[in-house]
Amino acid sequence: MVKLKKVLKKENNNKAKEREKPLIIAGPCSVENYDIFEETVAFLKECGVEYIRGGIFKPRTSPYSFQGLREEGIEILKSIKIKYNIKIVSELLDLRDIESLIEIADIIQIGSRNMYNYPLLKEVGKAGKTILLKRGISATIEEWLSAAEYIALEGNSNIILCERGIRTFETYTRNTLDLNCVPVIKQKTNLKIIVDPSHGTGKRELINSMSLAAIASGADGIMVEVHPNPDKALSDGEQSVNFEEFKSIYKNIVNLYNYIGGMII
Amino acid sequence: MVKLKKVLKKENNNKAKEREKPLIIAGPCSVENYDIFEETVAFLKECGVEYIRGGIFKPRTSPYSFQGLREEGIEILKSIKIKYNIKIVSELLDLRDIESLIEIADIIQIGSRNMYNYPLLKEVGKAGKTILLKRGISATIEEWLSAAEYIALEGNSNIILCERGIRTFETYTRNTLDLNCVPVIKQKTNLKIIVDPSHGTGKRELINSMSLAAIASGADGIMVEVHPNPDKALSDGEQSVNFEEFKSIYKNIVNLYNYIGGMII
Amino acid sequence: MVKLKKVLKKENNNKAKEREKPLIIAGPCSVENYDIFEETVAFLKECGVEYIRGGIFKPRTSPYSFQGLREEGIEILKSIKIKYNIKIVSELLDLRDIESLIEIADIIQIGSRNMYNYPLLKEVGKAGKTILLKRGISATIEEWLSAAEYIALEGNSNIILCERGIRTFETYTRNTLDLNCVPVIKQKTNLKIIVDPSHGTGKRELINSMSLAAIASGADGIMVEVHPNPDKALSDGEQSVNFEEFKSIYKNIVNLYNYIGGMII
Amino acid sequence: MVKLKKVLKKENNNKAKEREKPLIIAGPCSVENYDIFEETVAFLKECGVEYIRGGIFKPRTSPYSFQGLREEGIEILKSIKIKYNIKIVSELLDLRDIESLIEIADIIQIGSRNMYNYPLLKEVGKAGKTILLKRGISATIEEWLSAAEYIALEGNSNIILCERGIRTFETYTRNTLDLNCVPVIKQKTNLKIIVDPSHGTGKRELINSMSLAAIASGADGIMVEVHPNPDKALSDGEQSVNFEEFKSIYKNIVNLYNYIGGMII
Numbered sequence A, B, C, D: 001m002v003k004l005k006k007v008l009k010k011e012n013n014n015k016a017k018e019r020e021k022p023l024i025i026a027g028p029c030s031v032e033n034y035d036i037f038e039e040t041v042a043f044l045k046e047c048g049v050e051y052i053r054g055g056i057f058k059p060r061t062s063p064y065s066f067q068g069l070r071e072e073g074i075e076i077l078k079s080i081k082i083k084y085n086i087k088i089v090s091e092l093l094d095l096r097d098i099e100s101l102i103e104i105a106d107i108i109q110i111g112s113r114n115m116y117n118y119p120l121l122k123e124v125g126k127a128g129k130t131i132l133l134k135r136g137i138s139a140t141i142e143e144w145l146s147a148a149e150y151i152a153l154e155g156n157s158n159i160i161l162c163e164r165g166i167r168t169f170e171t172y173t174r175n176t177l178d179l180n181c182v183p184v185i186k187q188k189t190n191l192k193i194i195v196d197p198s199h200g201t202g203k204r205e206l207i208n209s210m211s212l213a214a215i216a217s218g219a220d221g222i223m224v225e226v227h228p229n230p231d232k233a234l235s236d237g238e239q240s241v242n243f244e245e246f247k248s249i250y251k252n253i254v255n256l257y258n259y260i261g262g263m264i265i
């Protein structure tokens, strides 16, 4: 492992941190409009979810796909955040949007397409916010940790890594969720790590199983896409679960997280 | 998914099979000599393990590496099998060895290097033995199921799949354990699937975590390499656990397998 | 690079071998019946091709696909070989077929699915025939050379490597033709290397360009699938060229091979 | 292939564009100081090279590696450009640097790490400069073309694609140069494409061969890293060629480019 001063564990720092509860981030891929977002938040809040995801700047492969509500989305996030007293996780694409995102987000997400975007990393390294750093689609663990080091070097060590699947030859699933990295990260670094089974599989019928697997591998939590009507979602519907599915996944995760605690070395 | 008559599930066959106990296969990568093998078997038996692995024909990348005890290994397997009343899992490399292997193995392993070896697949398809079919190092799920179909078409449907990691760009781990395939296999096929975290990670310190993750993803069991003194092993020592480590992994797996049952869809 | 006694170059052996003419192997993916094979051979012979390919034992992903004419194909090869005085290149899948294949083949092909099939490699290492060893679909250069070493260690150093594309994340082409390996092989080893742009691209419209690229990278020749009516081929039609296309590719290759000679270091 | 209005070829536009001379871009990975850069430019100019590369904002995996001369580098580029009357190709990392880079660069390079950085793509889409768009390290051809479409949609269609190797399981070479993409791009799009064998192989001894292969595959040119003393380079020395090596590569490329013209379909 390359020398990284900020993120790697000090030698004799191996005793497990006390485990609190899992970090569960849920919500739609994109904020689509006020009503759908509110309906989703209301449901998730009732489930017990504190952190709500919702993209307003969407990095889309095609310039012709829905690019997010942008400024309009900021307003929606702002009012729903107050009304429901929730914490917001949302992705920053363009460093010129950092001020407006900081205003409403409790966790700033750096998406997998931007893991090598060093100017963006440095900028969020100066922000006084927790950063959710997703793994690049073909980033090695070392490159990922180096990206975290870029952020940490600017003074911000509130970094949560998020494994979201890597690109391999297998095409049956959208990506290959690499859970090997979870115990590696827990053993070698000071960072938290959560897992995104939505992008990590691309198929909603695999999300319950892979969420459980993530927790069993030692992850600190999960991030999952939830939509009231996945088939109608403007982005990533095929990998979003509906309310009923999420309710059961949530219960499973919380239970397993508590059960598994003592088994993790 | 391609049309496969034998291994794919019939439409209305989705109710979960009753869960018995997990299939745990443990033992050394290679049978190295009588004493080490006996010591390992005695220990594993006491733990409660019924299925012992031990390679006697070893597929090694380099022709200069240890190639297994071969005929001599057969004799060792034969006498230990009787003495300890265990079940043996061992790999078949060369179809000319099938008779001698059938005599002593309860499960015939087809290694990842032979997943596309159709003459070998057809041959074990005619044997009245359970086949453990490991996934090729870069085989898609569809190719893997097609390999199983080759076996099943010859009349043998006692097939257990074994995910053992796929080759990706990530080199920190020897392979990338692809647990996504576990719920895919359970949902689409009639086959059992276990996971090999030894080859799947290449690092012994990751085996406990990834065994738990495998079970949580819905796997029917695991196969793990165990050696009394991993650093001295003739093959794959760096991914073998010692007795103490295995004891704890075994307990964790059995507990988790029971706990998780109801959570799997 | 690992230590390999047989295939790696001796230190002071770097002067280029004299260049003769390129090795061009052409013919159908599978021998389909007497008439189509004869028509193809007659055409290729007239072009100037000396080595004709034609699979009679076909390794197919699905057991329901055409598996080759097998024994019947042997008879066809035998009589066409005599009638046209050509050299035959054909794949060996099952070591039990080695005798009958040796009788008719001048070059025995080991397909990419069998690159790790060590019993088969050893067997052809004992045969007094040139071996065409295709690269495994996800084999590293080191593993590939180790496979060649398995053959050479049995006494047979008449080995020609064949790059046929590797499996990557890119799906637009069937495989990713890795021409980097050509200068590596030429610089480090004593072996010849040719390139198969048919399997290496999976698309007939790319074959002219990639054949030229192969020669320019320093390859000793190419192997290409040719069919009188590619759209009707029983296997790999989409990557086979028709007669007219082949004629032009052949001329280009021969010209470029001569032209490029002095440019290769 | 996805629908892309700007970069894909119109149906009946398949007649080959007239071939001029190859686009050859050469120069150091990074501008290191005035003297080394001047020495390199003077040499390249004499060879006949018109386009000089030289990074001043360097995207480095580790924050502890040399990050480029930045503002100081701009001054060096500015004065050397005038003194030698050359064209400059340099990479833009941070959209806030676009004004200062536009002032001195004739071609703005978007590096492989930024291929999915859509705000940056949009910004250079508004600049009146040719854009060199490198392929992301694990970008599919479709994603790459979509990135070009992002640029073109903003009004700038002066886009040159640059294949620079993709990430695969093979680690002997730094990346796997994917030349299959060259004829695909030429056949399907209106864009020019060049190849970077320096990053595409990571090994200087492969650059001559892979440059030739690139041209033979139909590429419009190459970009190669040149340094007076590669072993002392501050970045990418192992994949940089020295002056003598470059001279010979340059001659080969120009000759082959002319020779091959008629062979490309």
Ligand SMILES: C=C(OP(=O)(O)O)C(=O)O
Binding pocket: A029, A055, A059, A091, A110, A111, A112, A113, A134, A164, A199
């Ligand atoms: C785009 C997202 O994910 P990723 O960056 O992992 O693709 C997302 O979480 O909205």
Ligand SMILES: C=C(OP(=O)(O)O)C(=O)O
Binding pocket: B029, B055, B059, B091, B110, B111, B112, B113, B134, B164, B199
């Ligand atoms: C060689 C083995 O594994 P694999 O075939 O998965 O490499 C083994 O289990 O002994």
Ligand SMILES: C=C(OP(=O)(O)O)C(=O)O
Binding pocket: C029, C055, C059, C091, C110, C111, C112, C113, C134, C164, C199
């Ligand atoms: C099957 C063949 O190729 P490969 O082994 O490269 O897939 C063949 O050449 O017929």
Ligand SMILES: C=C(OP(=O)(O)O)C(=O)O
Binding pocket: D029, D055, D059, D091, D110, D111, D112, D113, D134, D164, D199
């Ligand atoms: C960094 C460079 O290349 P790439 O973006 O292809 O890695 C470069 O050309 O300087």
Ligand SMILES: [Cu+2]
Binding pocket: A029, A030, A225, A235, A236
């Ligand atoms: Cu999404």
Ligand SMILES: [Cu+2]
Binding pocket: B029, B030, B225, B235, B236
């Ligand atoms: Cu092993």
Ligand SMILES: [Cu+2]
Binding pocket: C029, C030, C225, C235, C236
């Ligand atoms: Cu074929």
Ligand SMILES: [Cu+2]
Binding pocket: D029, D030, D225, D235, D236
């Ligand atoms: Cu460089």
